[in-house]
Amino acid sequence: MIARTSNELAPDDGSASERRRKFFQAAEPLLVRYGYRKTTVEEICRAAGASKRTFYELFKDKADLVARLTMHAADEIVDRWRATSSPDKAAARQLDDFIEAYFDLARQRQIFRMVLSDQDILLAFGSLSEEWKVWPTFLVLREILKLGIQRGEFRPVNPEIETEMIYTFLDTTSFLVPRITGQPGPLEEPALAAEVKAFILNGLRNPS
DSSP states (O other), X not given: OOOOOTTOOOTTSSXXXXXXXXXXXXHHHHHHHHOXXXXXXXXHHHHHTOOHHHHHHHOSSHHHHHHHXXXXXXTHHHHHHHHXXXXXXXXXXXXXXXXXXXXXXXXXXXXXXXXXXXXXXXXXXXXXXXXXXXXXXXXXXXHXXXXXXXXXXXOSOOHHHHHHHHHHHHHIIIIIHHHHHOSOOTTTOHHHHHHHHHHHHHHHBOOO
């Protein structure tokens, strides 16, 4: 049996989401400083004041933690979007604000760069596909698309599929392509960021 420390998170210490949040807060600075491969579960548990048993009650493994941490961090996109947008705006303008919130957060939180840098994290992220359906950032983007379709601003696309496509395009252009080419991406070049937004918006606009 693993001995408990005095500051260990008890299994019933709050909800699972709250206990995960404590691990997220402990893990992110370690991951950013040392990288995914060099950061160990033991170090994360020590920083969180928890045992490995508690860790594995909440996460499958380190990759699962990073995938969930990324989703948790991305929820801030919604907060930033709400601070700059409003329901009175055109759907296209709301989508523009949402993408800008994505870029702003991605520039500031280095944790996002890890998702596309390791196959284990990608697989873990993919295994959470069912949770994406209730992920706040997905729900908000989906609602923006539905609003645009209802108002006739956007083509009658499938909002769920289009949401996944937009996120895939943003992640790829922001992180994967610069990593492969060694060239600046939209997070570094404002002109590229404007082109990415224009590409998405022009693809959705209703020609009529």
